[in-house]
Amino acid sequence: MYDLAIYGSGFAAYAAAQAAVRRGLKVAVIDKGGRDSLKQSLEMSQVSGNWEPIRSGGFDFGAADLKKFSHSPRFVGLGGTSAMWSGKWRPLDAIDFDREISGRKWPISYQDMRQNYQVVEKLFGFSTFTEPQLLESFKELQSCGIRVVPFAQEHEVTRLKQRWIDLQATSKVSLYEGATSIEFLADKGSVRSARIRHDTSNPLEVSAHNHLIAAGCIGSTELISALISKAPCSKNTKYTGYMDHPKGPIGKLIPRKNLDCLDAILSPTHPYIRFALALPEEELLKTGLPNSTIFLWGQSGYGAKLAHWYNRRSVSLIVNVDQFPEADNRLEVEPFTRANWRINGNTRRMLDRFLDLFIPRIEMAFGRVERLAWVPLRASSHPAGTTPLSKFPKEDWELTAEGRVSKFENIFCASSSAFPVCGSANPTMTVAALGNHIVHRLL
Numbered sequence: 001m002y003d004l005a006i007y008g009s010g011f012a013a014y015a016a017a018q019a020a021v022r023r024g025l026k027v028a029v030i031d032k033g034g035r036d037s038l039k040q041s042l043e044m045s046q047v048s049g050n051w052e053p054i055r056s057g058g059f060d061f062g063a064a065d066l067k068k069f070s071h072s073p074r075f076v077g078l079g080g081t082s083a084m085w086s087g088k089w090r091p092l093d094a095i096d097f098d099r100e101i102s103g104r105k106w107p108i109s110y111q112d113m114r115q116n117y118q119v120v121e122k123l124f125g126f127s128t129f130t131e132p133q134l135l136e137s138f139k140e141l142q143s144c145g146i147r148v149v150p151f152a153q154e155h156e157v158t159r160l161k162q163r164w165i166d167l168q169a170t171s172k173v174s175l176y177e178g179a180t181s182i183e184f185l186a187d188k189g190s191v192r193s194a195r196i197r198h199d200t201s202n203p204l205e206v207s208a209h210n211h212l213i214a215a216g217c218i219g220s221t222e223l224i225s226a227l228i229s230k231a232p233c234s235k236n237t238k239y240t241g242y243m244d245h246p247k248g249p250i251g252k253l254i255p256r257k258n259l260d261c262l263d264a265i266l267s268p269t270h271p272y273i274r275f276a277l278a279l280p281e282e283e284l285l286k287t288g289l290p291n292s293t294i295f296l297w298g299q300s301g302y303g304a305k306l307a308h309w310y311n312r313r314s315v316s317l318i319v320n321v322d323q324f325p326e327a328d329n330r331l332e333v334e335p336f337t338r339a340n341w342r343i344n345g346n347t348r349r350m351l352d353r354f355l356d357l358f359i360p361r362i363e364m365a366f367g368r369v370e371r372l373a374w375v376p377l378r379a380s381s382h383p384a385g386t387t388p389l390s391k392f393p394k395e396d397w398e399l400t401a402e403g404r405v406s407k408f409e410n411i412f413c414a415s416s417s418a419f420p421v422c423g424s425a426n427p428t429m430t431v432a433a434l435g436n437h438i439v440h441r442l443l
Helices: 011-022 039-044 064-071 094-098 108-124 132-136 141-145 160-167 215-228 259-266 281-287 306-312 344-365 430-441
Strands: 002-007 025-033 147-153 173-179 179-187 190-197 206-214 247-257 273-278 294-297 314-320 330-332 338-340 367-371 412-413
Touching: 002 011, 011 025, 011 108, 011 160, 011 430, 025 179, 025 206, 094 108, 108 430, 141 147, 147 215, 160 173, 173 190, 179 215, 206 430, 215 330, 215 412, 247 344, 259 273, 259 294, 281 344, 306 330, 314 344, 344 367
Parallel strands: 002 025, 002 206, 025 173, 206 412
Antiparallel strands: 147 273, 179 190, 190 206, 247 314, 247 367, 273 294, 294 314, 330 338
8 A cells, every 4th residue: 555646757746756755655656658668658649639730849859759749749658748848947927826817716826836846946956046137137128018037948858767767766666657547446535546457467456545646737637537437426528728838930030239138038148047038927917918928049150149240140039828728628538538729819819919019128128020920829738727726616627726636535636737827837847846735735
């Protein structure tokens, strides 16, 4: 009998396992997909999409053969999507926790999550802290009504596969990998165990006092759906509020002024800190606009300083969209997993309003922007929001404020599926913080 069984092996699962080990708990980690079978992982990772293509938004897949996953929003196998992510660590902003959108709001405060973010930074060895003197150089942007958003970019991207193998070697964690299916065995509102099936062996039953679903958004939704179908009076449901971070180029900046400031964004002196740009949080509260962010990618010869090359250089502007939850965007898991997700008219209208405010400020700060008439948005492999946390859950598939599956007393969820709203930050840091939060505070 284990103290805690964790389902999934991505960043949320790893942070939760480390938190449990620090408390002296006996931990089992159960995951679909094998350790080295890319063919099996690819088959299990596919997701059908009725509208927009459901695909990866990453470009650094770690290995050439992982490029086969470019049309999948996830990686099923040991280490989860850490096998193909690009190494960007960014927390959600305070406004993402503070405001309510479409009846959804985080029941956890930004201050509470900030403590968990700090644990995650220590666990994975990075920092999103920016020295005050560096932010001092961005005062000109603040005077133009632009918020500078720091994030950490790893030079050597964390891949969790070897970390799990090392953790297993300490005998503190037992790995049950390569499952083709996972079935929960529940009785009277409590999950007793999980039955794990493999292609080549008899089913294995793993028992635990508490259970934590910590797969990706789609995998967690599949597991929760299978679980609540066992509850009395359960009903087949479509998991609404599916969100992603649509992204795409919005145009090209031709810089003519404040070149040192622009250099600090494009080529920061800190080895890990990078920057994005956004509207001030108080303005977002007032206007109701999404918390989208703009990334700047320089194009120049030989990496020379912009101040020496500005006549030959342009800067690409890329938007990462904060997509609001909508009922039409949903995940269906029966009879097979299908994402009915699209970048609809409301998302585009919100983006146009955002850009109408933002682009004149970029021009005021740096120079002329050649704005595209149409932004070619696409998915970015950050699905979220299908089993949201709620202070007062009304549906079987909504989680309690503590992250518990509402009809069961001992099973929780730490996944991007639990996000009530998703901001525009890569979800990795927040799912890891959520895994730490649930284990540290509630188990």
